[in-house]
Amino acid sequence: xxxxxxxxxxxxxxxxxxxxxxxxxxxxxxxxxxxxxxxxxxxxxxxxxxxxxxxxxxxxxxxxxxxxxxxxxxxxxxxxxxxxxxx
Numbered sequence: 713x714x715x716x717x718x719x720x721x722x723x724x725x726x727x728x729x730x731x732x733x734x735x736x737x738x739x740x741x742x743x744x745x746x747x748x749x750x751x752x753x754x755x756x757x758x759x760x761x762x763x764x765x766x767x768x769x770x771x772x773x774x775x776x777x778x779x780x781x782x783x784x785x786x787x788x789x790x791x792x793x794x795x796x797x798x799x
Contacts, residue, residue: 745770 717725743749747766785791 743751747763747770
């Protein structure tokens with residue numbers, strides 16, 4: 713592999729592998745868990761699915777519930793340091 717790939721390409725390969733993995737994860741999650749995706753023939757024949765609770769469970773997953781309790785800041789301590797008016 714060393715003959716075909718230069719060391720400068722390793723960070724790009726790592727980033728592309730990460731992004732590809734995230735895309736595969738999201739596509740797999742949508743195909744398997746999304747209530748709007750209908751794989752089974754019985755579900756495809758119905759025009760409107762009556763699955764509000766399943767859709768609510770999909771939309772309000774545990775990671776979103778966790779983030780709801782967190783402040784909407786990336787780095788709250790740095791924001792507080794620079795926005796503090798007591799200096």
